Amino acid sequence: MNEDNIYDVENYESVNKGDNEEFEESFSEEHKTFESDSYVHPINNISDKPKKKKRKGTFKIIALALIAGLIGGAIGSGSVYYLTKNNQSGNRVITANPQTFSTDSEALTASEAFDKVAPAVVIVSVSGVIDYSGIIPQETEGIGSGFIINEEGYILTNYHVIEGAKEVTVTLSDGNEVKAKVVNYDSNRDVAMLKISDDTVKVPAVAELGDSDALKPGEQVIAIGTPLSKEFNQTVTSGIVSAVNRNVETSSGQQVNLIQTDAAINPGNSGGPLVNTKGEVVGINNMKIASDSVEGIGFSIPINEIKDRIEALSKPILNLGISIREITSDLSKQLKLEEGLYIVEVTEFSPAEKAGLKGGDLIVKFDGKRIKTFEELKEIRDTKEEGDVVSVEVIRNGETKTFNVQLEAKE
Structure with a gap:
């Protein structure tokens, strides 16, 4: 977590972040060297001294060798058959996921997998306004994809697909175009939840989530x-x-x-x-x-x-109306403040302002629990419902004060 970031509590994101779509991959993969096992045959000391040929008993020795070979072969074949049979019946290894698309009992073909999931896949069309930092805001349109996760018409997609969207339309696999609304999102994880606005629309399919x-x-x-x-x-x-x-x-x-x-x-x-x-x-x-x-x-x-x-994500974003900065352990020592969440700004007419919170307050407890990070506040808030009242304990001018904030759904 960047201690210089200011967080908008409603938007799950850093206010002073860069372009959400620009990612930089850090490849830190461990490289492994694979070595093939080598088998070294033993070398016997063989004398260069020629041996005398012995005719007597030669045929007898050959006969015994042939019999021994046949017996050994029979024993070896039986052993291999027994071990193979035993391994097939009792020690079969089944992987969590089949490695390839096939027609065996554990895997689908690629076509079958497509037929199973595709009916739940949708087109996400958006229109909205993008502000390019100082340049006149421009209207924009775009498309992305998503997939239906339940019969109620909830759809998972990326946050960057719906970022800045004022209107969202979803095209179902049967060609039906319906309006959808952004229910919630987490920009840091680049995920958003949509819901089909018309509750009478029957979804064509629901995608099954795997592991x-x-x-x-x-x-x-x-x-x-x-x-x-x-x-x-x-x-x-x-x-x-x-x-x-x-x-x-x-x-x-x-x-x-x-x-x-x-x-x-x-x-x-x-x-x-x-x-x-x-x-x-x-x-x-x-x-x-x-x-x-x-x-x-x-x-x-x-x-x-x-x-x-x-x-x-299936619940509406609950509005507090504050932007905060984390006071980390290092900042705490530098500024001589307790660790917590420093309120940078309070939005006018927001639940926070109505409750009496002000810029400069340092949040140390939320709903009775000690918090120090933005994530801790979000985790507690996400367990709440619209209309719930939470206690917010702050330090203001060296004094501890508690305010009761009634959560509202963000429009």
Whole structure:
């Protein structure tokens, strides 16, 4: 966490961050050298001295050797058969995910995996206004991808797909276009939750979420989405898992854990699913390295990184109306303040202002719990509902004060 960042509590992000789509990958992979085992045959000392030939008993020796060979062969064959049979019946090794798309009992073909997931994949069309820091704000339109995760019409996609959006339209796999609203998002993890606005719309399918922790390098995957334009909707590309647990640093200094794949991921694929050999979603496609000298390096957010946030993301963003700066251990010593969250600004007419909080207050407890970081505040807030009242303990001018803040849903 960058101690110089100021955090907007509602937006899950650093206010003074850079462009959210610019990522810098830090390759710190351990390189392993594989050595093949070598078998050295023993060398016996053989005398150069010629031996006398013995005719007597020669045929007898040959006969005995042949009999011994036959017996040894029979024993060896029986042993191999027994061991092989025993291994097949009792010691079969089954991997968590089949490594390739096939037609055996454990894996789907690539076509079957596509048919299972594609009906739940949607086109996300957005229109909004982007402010290019000082230049006149411009209206913009764009598309991305997403996938339906339940019958209520909730859809997972990337945050950068809907960033700045004023209006969101979702095109379902059956061609039906419906309005959707942004329910919640986490810009640091580049994930957003949408919901179909019309509750009477019947979703065509729901994607099954898999276990991204079970992925292994070399395992085959497919990516589904809408690259470039709507004309290319339901595009499927295939590849392998190139690496797991890639630590990539964003422009705001956040470290994110990603799956690396060589499946083609192009603009518009963002927010679409990465699918394993069981037809389960194991990742959310979100970026690629764009370079003339680089090919086949794309990234996806592991679905296990999002599973624990689905409940919180399915609830509206709860508004506090403050921006804060973390007072870390080092800053605490420099400024002679307690560790906590320093309120930089309070928004007019916000719940924080109504409760009496002011800029310069240092938050040390939230809902009765000691907090020191932005993440700790968010984790507690995400357990609350609209209308809940939380106590906020602050230090103001050396005195401890407590304020009760009623949480409101962000419009």
